[in-house]
Amino acid sequence: MDLDVFVAAHRAEWDRLDQLQRRRRRLTGAEADEMVALYQRTATHLSMLRAQAPDPVVMNRLTTLVARARSGVVGARRSTWRDAVHYFTAGFPAACYRTRNWWVPTAFAFILVTVLVGWWIAASPEVQASIGAPEELREMTRPGGAYETYYTESAAVAFSAQVWTNNAWVAAISLAFGVLLGIPVIWVLLLNAVNVGIGLGLMAGAGRLDVFLGLILPHGLLELTAVFVAAGVGLRLGWTVIDPGPRSRRVALATEGRAALGMAIGLMVVLFVSGLIEGFVTPSGLPTWARVTIGVVALLAFLVYVFVLGRRAAEAGETGDTRAADVGDRLPEVA
Structure with a gap:
């Protein structure tokens, strides 16, 4: 031309x-x-x-x-409450359901690494000694020590906001930087798995594994699931760079990228709920079984939301991408 x-x-x-x-x-x-x-x-x-x-x-x-x-x-279309309702009842759960083959294995891999790191630390006094001096470790793991006071040293509202901000940042990194072949996502997951595994191993080595689980499970079940979803979506986006499928790489990345960034809104809400649990339930005076039950109920509610509501929406053709009316037209192309 x-x-x-x-x-x-x-x-x-x-x-x-x-x-x-x-x-x-x-x-x-x-x-x-x-x-x-x-x-x-x-x-x-x-x-x-x-x-x-x-x-x-x-x-x-x-x-x-x-x-x-x-x-x-x-004509310009303005967003309405109907758009918000549609997003939370169809778009977001469908997007979570469509990416389940990425974030469910991610969850199992994370748990496996965490358990292995925890077992290695708990079974090896030498490894524990490399983490900190005996006095420091005793101070961290004793009743009323650092692992317990972490959840009560700040006001519940401020602590919830702090936790939500931190977890939102982790999810945002996973979603936004997944396009870099998923490498940043894997690194963030590995760091978090090791950190949780260290706490698990130190508390188990001190004979206080039940206390550790009672502190982390109420909020951690939902919180980590949201992180797994973000990580799985980021890894899927990274794989799209390698294998865009029948679509051109540009179109595939645009489609999956819009869906991934759109999921950020829904995940922020999920992490907000887990932050409230961590700020108000985890450090509360409720018995351990009650706090853990609240965490399990929150997780089950999310899984039902994804695998029932999301499955129905996905089968109806919902993908979580921007509505077709809001996406620019493009000419047909040969793959």
Whole structure:
């Protein structure tokens, strides 16, 4: 394609479309029809340029022009409460269900690494000595020690906010940086598995495993599940870079990326609930069985939400991606 010739041949159409879209509120019927035809033609021009002569200056102008004209042709759609309801009753649970083959194995791998690290530390006084001095370890694991006071040293509201922020950051890293072949996701998971395993091993070695589990299970069941979902989605996104399937890599990444970032909203809500449990239930005076039961109920509620509601939504065609009406049109392409 000769870019100069192409631009010279169609500049008048682009200028006319720009003129019409600027006064679209005062168009006659004939002018409105002309604007629709020019919008479709210009969108085709943009697709041709992307494929054959992606000049940045011309592309920038046409991209802006097509976007503005599109809002005039189809109208701008405002988000409503219906969108929020649809997202939480269909989009988010369907996205979680669709990615289950990634985050469920991630969960098992995380638990396996945690248990192995914990067992290794609990069974080896030498490893414990490499972590800290005997006095320090006793101070951490004794009744009323660091592992227990961690949940009560701050006000419940402030502690919940702190926990939520930290976990939201971990989930965001997994979702956003999964595109880097999933390597950052694996690193974050490994660090968290080792950290939990160290606590598990030290408390088990001190004969206080029941106390440790009673402290971590009430909030940890739901909290870690949300992290597993984020990590699984990030790993799926990373794999899309390697194997986009029948779609082009650009289209596959755009589709999966939109769904992944959209899941961030839902996961923030899940992590907010787990933060409330960690701030108000974990350090409460409730008996251990009651606190653990609350954690189990929260986890079961989420699993039912995903595997019942999400499955139904996925079978109905919901993917968690942006609605088709909000995604720009594109020309058919050969894989």
